[in-house]
Amino acid sequence: MNFKKALKKHKLLIIIAAVIPAAIILYLFNPSTSKIFPPCPFKFLTGYYCPGCGSLRALHQLFHGNLIAALKLNSFMVLCIPLMIYLILSEMKIKIKGRRLFPRIVFSQSFYTIFLTIIILYWILRNIPIPPFIYLAPHL
């Protein structure tokens, strides 16, 4: 129980302590050339791309300022980044004068339906080896 309490109390610190070294490693080593990063387990087991394949390589390219290379590797993840930044800021519950700076958004059902449809379509389409779709698979 004590461990759980401590975990809750220092949640933010633990997350920062985990994310910063990971970001530095990701900045220094390119996942497409070095072998220190584990492969996607889905790709490893089935040979097919998953919706997240290429996101480590894309983040590495983003850290070096290559937006286009990042979009080629995993466009879905890169396009999700603004949404995720807002959601993370919103979960931090930063308050100014008692009001949340980034209020919690209650999304509509159609938002979720569209979002899930995009993920599943992206998952299927990027595995089709025919010209318009091969650009969805990680490539450089």
Add this chain to the structure above:
Amino acid sequence: MFCPNCGGENPDNSTFCSKCGKSLTNQYTDEKLNDTANTNYQNNNYPNNNYQNNNYQNNNQNTSIPGANENVPNYLVFSILVTILCCLPLGIAAIVFSSQVDGKLRSGDYYGALDSSKKAKTFCIISLISGIVVGIIYIILFSLGMLGSVLNQ
């Protein structure tokens, strides 16, 4: 019941408007508490009645509604991150539960939302842990392979 904000029609027992998301119970509770506050102050001959009254009302707005959206996390970021980085279908289940949290909040089902919120969290943690386990297994296999090739030479 019609929403005082946008005029959209809602079921009578809902606490939030399904069109604009504004609270439907807010006004009612405020009026009620305002009344009791007024009588209390009158009985006690409380000075500065107006000021106290307003203060009470403002505090009340933030705390009285149990369905205040702010209190039920939907773990959407966590589930997206887990879906993208751990590559597991469990992350998609987590997103589905996040969607239930928001859906239930919209219809005013606060406890149902809390329940779905817990489920979303559980799925996120399960897929995070399995992602980490797969990563550790990979690292062990990789270092064993390295060791093997070094020993062979």
